[in-house]
Amino acid sequence: MNVDMPDASPMRPNLFSAFRVRDLRLSNRIVLSPMCQYSAVDGLPNAWHQAHYGARMIGGVGLLMLESTAVSAVGRITHGCLGLWNDEHAKALGRLVGTAHELSVPIGVQLNHAGRKGSVQVPWRGGKALQACDDPWPVVAPSALEQSEGFPMPREITRDGIAAVVDQFAAAAARAVQAGFDVVELHVAHGYLLHQFISPLSNRREDAYGGDFEGRVRIVLETVEAVRSVLPAGFPLFVRLSCSDGASDGWGVDEAVRLAVAMRERGVDLVDCTSGGIAAALTRTPGVAFNAEAASRVRTEGGISTGTVGGIVGIDQAQAVLASGQADILFLGRALLSDPFWTLRARRMLNAGDVPAQYLRATF
Template identity: 40%
Template sequence: MTSLFTPLTIRDTQFRNRLWVAPLCQYSVDQQDGVPVDWHLVHLGSFALGGAGLVMTEATAVNPEGRISPQDTGIWNDEQAQAWERIVRFIRSQGAVAGIQLAHAGRKGSTWLEWDERHGTVPASEGGWEPVAPSAVPFPGYATPRSLDTDEIDDIVTDFVAAARRSLDAGFQLLEIHAAHGYLLHEFLSPLSNLREDEYGGPLENRARLLLRIVRAVRAEVGEGVPIFVRFSATDWADDGWEVEQTGTVAGWAKDAGADLFDISSGGLLSGVHIPTGPGYQVPFAERVKDAADADVSAVGLITTPQQANEIVSSGRADAVMMGRQLMREPHFAWRAAHELGATVEYPPQYERARWR
């Protein structure tokens, strides 16, 4: 058995392999009500059918203002949770673990669809809202957000906890807290977007306070058996910004607070920064966080071949790989990877005739 296809157990959950689906925003909610639709069933279900070990949802908002766009999914009410149930049921029926990424977009909320010709902040007349953030510092080209007061910060912790409970009730087996890509929790972490002078700003301990409160509160809500992941951007790719040493430190604190694995990406806080991309360009960040926090990590970013993915895991630089665009191109990638790496995997009986030989 190759490293990529070696099962992994975290708390009470076993993953059949280390080839996982990264959160992939779809902006496809028809009614702007946060309720997932048939698109999400087919999109996520295809990855489960195709052999991925973990299928993670897109960034799913914990309250209405936490959406990136009006077309994002949510899990702040029971109607949304009930719609997720059938999607989760299918993912699990195919042998994959069903995970949900819980998110709040912060100052990058209320934006137009990725493919819309309009850019910036959606006005209220079109279904938008006033974005919020740790400080009234706008993302370039977006509306200036309103700075959250401490009572509102308390409410956001409560929203994450309620979303975690609804997620478990819908059948999700794993929760990921989104603290990356310039969204709200990353905005609190980075000194470039957090200019607060209270207990949530200034020193690293203060900037990490909200994230750690959420991790502790979610762990208390879901109990000891449920895996909790945290997605970090390891660096802002900017001078005086959030960087990988701070990521490693906060990951260690989050582990102590109850998190199990850290999903390491980068960037997203600022526009116009230079990011030197290339195959596996973010893997060194995952390796550094793994060493600093003494914790499991997943790697993401231009991982496109079975051999590359297997080497990342077999070398010990990461415990799993999260793939996005390559799986969108090839939802059954795991089958080809198993064939090329000499591993044996189960196919749905309806697809057995298509087995790579």
């Protein structure tokens, strides 16, 4: 057994207890949730990424998960997305990894293909389909169904196209290892290509990659197998999974549990449980820690470690979610976007150790 399994210890973890997954040790349970910065050029990081991620490294997160990073140029959401589809990307991201390691912070990368949610403007320019003058690209999806009005109409991806996407995920994962990353996370959530396959709302295929549960999850399991085969034995593999589409005829938590079991059997170490994203009209359940219940079911019924994300803002809230045993680690998004030093404040508040010496006089 190479992961901390559910309930391995009678002691409930707290925010600052260590977490082991394969050969990686996180010194605390707070993870920077992947958040697109839409600031790359040709898929390459720049000063923004160094500074933005650098602040969260100094801020003491247990693991820093880089934003959605495209496995191919046409797998990007926007022109501003990071990429890992060539060696130049690996080299540039390797510099960010070097900074993280110099500061003793583990760093992961979230690999993604946007499918029908790609070829759009960055959110602050409207987030809608790129026009002819904006250098758009043709998008693919399991079926020729658009995300919603204002998004590009996708072409149904061919069998060869599916095989190519699986290979691109594996090639990007191999580059992630080469760049020195500590974790790879596959994005099977928020309405992007792999989620488009598992959801019956977006997958109407009649071939082996659609239809029943086995058909819809096939590409995900093939991707997991291909990616796992290029990762060293001690290297952790996470999957960010939308556990519900929020619609009675959509993907749901029962299927998420089944998929988690199949992924665990193929070498996935942790499911980062989230929800929603397949259709603009479907909103996520609001409230505190709104994906914790799904994480709990995946953890107990799927027999796999989980992370949860969504609606965790306060230090007490975060501590309570962890103490409840619903998830092993917490991904914080907007809380860490507005406050890179959230973890340092928590460390002070919970008497869980010192802040960096340079910041001893700070008024967290």
